[in-house]
Amino acid sequence: MANKEILLVVEVFSNEKEIDKDVVFQAIESALEAATVKRHINTIKARVAIDRKTGDYKTYRQWDVVAPNPSCVGDVEFPTTQVLLEVAQLDDPAIKVGDVVEEEIDSVDFGRIAAQHAKQAIIQKVREAERKKIVDAYQSRMGELVTGIVKRIEKGSVFLDLGGHVEAFIAKEDMIPREAIRIGDRIRGYLKDVRLEQRGPQLFVSRTAPELLVALFRLEVPEIAEGTISIMGAARDPGSRAKLAVKSNDPRLDPVGSCVGMRGARVQSVTNELAGERVDIILWHPSEAQFVINAMSPAEIQSIIVDEDKHSMDLAVGSDNLSQAIGRGGQNVRLASQLTGWELNVIDASKAELNSEAEIGKVKQMFMDQLDIDADVALILAEVGFNTVEEIAYVPVSEMLDIEGFDEDLVNELRSRAKDALLISAIAAEETRETVHPAEDLLAMAGMDDDLAYELASQGIVTMDDLAEQSIDDLLNFSGITEERAAELIMKAREPWFAEAKSE
Known part of the structure; x- marks a missing residue:
């Protein structure tokens, strides 16, 4: 029996x-x-x-x-x-x-x-088997769009019923801020993780991930699903605003128009799903500078200064367009930065022009002093982008010959004078090393190198205390010093002061 x-x-x-x-x-x-x-x-x-x-x-x-x-x-x-x-x-x-x-x-x-x-x-x-079965079923679906009915709400977190006795969890931080959600509502989310936990399988869903925006457009725009349009990136301020970069793989197709849809139907559908989040469709461009200009839409950019080393761009905009470029709380420039991957700094075009003129004047004077050339030639060199004597000494002759009004004799003379100036500078630096010696604490200080220490000592900055008394602007006159490094060196030199004050 x-x-x-x-x-x-x-x-x-x-x-x-x-x-x-x-x-x-x-x-x-x-x-x-x-x-x-x-x-x-x-x-x-x-x-x-x-x-x-x-x-x-x-x-x-x-x-x-x-x-x-x-x-x-x-x-x-x-x-x-x-x-x-x-x-x-x-x-x-x-x-x-x-x-x-x-x-x-x-x-x-x-x-x-x-x-x-x-x-x-x-x-x-049975529960253990069910958990494993759910994990096995959803592991391959990680990164996809899931749809469920709100089962319960606990302290801002939401539990979704995905059907078939499967439950998903949306943490409070993964919910769109101020979104009105009620039990019984049907909502979508991005399945970001699947983990087998002691309390059962947990399917972790996000309503704030940029990937959700991508998945929704893939659902709404057939051209994206077919591969005719590619999504190149997305950035979101959940519930408020988002930017989506797209490009067309068919030159006959307008990717922005396709994503917006007839009378904005497609983008509006996505906006409705994301609690009214406004979505800007951005045309991707292979030129990173142009891509940044597109990403800053609707603001109009007048000029861009690119710093490859810092991976940043300074964007000059008109005074009347400044607030629009920055956006409320810096939203527009922040989303554009996330979308493009560049650190973006918005500056007033009039101030940028003044700064640029001041910088050109500074470089012009330096060329006049070190190369013994007249103001016109020095100004041309500064305006075409030369910033140091080293560049003039070692840049290919062909590049300098491309400058309007420069002939071979002038180029050779400039290069010769530049090399002589570098040689004189090197000899002077060597003599300084023999006569001026930085203190041991300055040489041993973190972030300091010997060349800079001797250069500082030649200007009377011999000890860490001497360095601690300097300002950032004072250090910018030394070779290879950026504002960031100047600040770090000064703060390091002031550390003993802070330690003494704390001990007292």
Whole structure:
């Protein structure tokens, strides 16, 4: 009778939970093993094996084979679950330490097992199987769009019912700010992670990820799904504004118009899904400067200064367009920066022009002093982009010949004077090293190098205290010093001051 009951239980649980029958068999075996151990006064180890076809089962008591332990008073530490190797080898000479000795014993009656105990064991196994099944099913879907019904809301976090007894979790920080969500609402999200946790499988969904924006447009715009249009990037300020960069793989197709749709239907559909988030469709461009100009839309950029080393761009805009370029709370420039990957600085065009003129005047004067040339030639060099004497000395002749009004004789003369100026500077620096010596604390200071230390010393900045008294502008006159490095060096030099003040 018992065997039929076992087969019936396996059949019912397997069909209801849609899990493998072997999982239910294992759960019943665990329940029978627990019942067998419980009926013995002393702790024992047991194994139950159920025949998967007939439902018949046998129970075995187990002992672990161990080596003699000198610290034990008796033969073994746990006599009810262990047996000495030499004793086990009397029955099986091939047995070794770590093996298990089994002996068949009477089985407990399946019908007499405590119902709650058996039920809990089976349910536990079933839950574990269900969790693994869900993880296996959704692991490959990570990074996709999922749709569910809001099941419950707890402290701003949302639990979604995805159907088929599958639940997803949206943390409070992954919810769109100020979005009105009610139980029963159907919403979409981006499946960002799948983890098997103690409380069950957790499918982590985000409503704020830029990938959700991409997935929604892929759903709404057939040309994206077909590959005719490519999405090159996305940036979001969730619930407020977003930027999406697109390009067309077909020159006959307008990617921006396709994403906007007839009368804005496609982009409006996405906006409705994202709680009214306004989306700017940006035309991607292979030129990074032009891409940045596009990304700053609707602001108009008058000029750009690119700093490749810092991977940043200074964007000059008109005074009347400045607030639009920056956006409320810096939103426009921040999203454009995220979209393009460049650090963007918006500056007033009139101020930028003044700064540029001042910088050109400074470089012009430096060329006049070091190369002994007239103001006109020095101004041309500064305006075409030369900033240092080294550039003039070693730039290819062909590049200088491209400058309007420069002939071969003038170019050769300029290069010759530049090399002479560098040589004189090097000799002067060497003489300075021989006569001026920076203090040991300045030489050993973090971030300092010997050349800079000697250059500082030549101008009277010999110790860390001397350096600590300088301003950032004072240090910018030294070679290779940027504002960032100047600030770091000054703060490092002032550290002993702060330490003294704290100790007092």
